[in-house]
Amino acid sequence: MADTIYVLNGPNLNLLGAREPEKYGRATLADVERLCRDRAARHGLEVVFRQSNSEGEIIESIHEARAKGALAIVINAAGYTHTSVAILDALTATDLPVFEVHITNIHAREHFRHRSYVSLAARGVICGFGIEGYGLAIDGLAALLGTKQGAGGRTARMRP
Ligand code: CA2
Secondary structure, three states: OOOEEEEEEOOOHHHOOOOOHHHHOOOOHHHHHHHHHHHHHHOOOEEEEEEOOOHHHHHHHHHHHHHOOOOEEEEEOHHHHHOOHHHHHHHHHHOOOEEEEEOOOHHHOOHHHOOOOHHHHOOEEEEOOOOHHHHHHHHHHHHHHOOOOOOOOOOOOOOO
16 A cells, blocks of 8 residues: 555635635635645655544544554644644644644734644644645655655655
């Protein structure tokens, strides 16, 4: 089985492209999924891509990533970023490298968005680059973890 990463998206991100384009852009979540799959393929990685409005479902996906032997988790926990100790606990318990993504620059927004529980479990954080942040996170994790580079490449995986 090819090395797999889980890309997890939190509440309301299903609305991407349909509402508040001045804040979140015009790309849809389907565009984000395509971007992630294309970028991951460059590094010989497959993607399990999920969005959920439910905290419990996100936690189940985090557990699943570990159980299925995923290489890493990329997560935009959306509003749960700023509130969910339960998601932090699940991420910490996975022992997988976690890369946190936000479409907007959360530090240039309301004060309550400056605190991220997810960051406490994250190896890397990217925010403010629009949906390209997902691509940057995938390029970054591939560089850090030493994934194989395309067909015929060699897997040189390091423990985080
Ligand atoms: O910038 C990000 O990616 C956020 O994670 C987005 C969350 C927000 O709560 C975080 O503070 C930062 C909100 C996601 C809601 O997505 C929508 C998309 C389109 C229209 C309305 C909401």
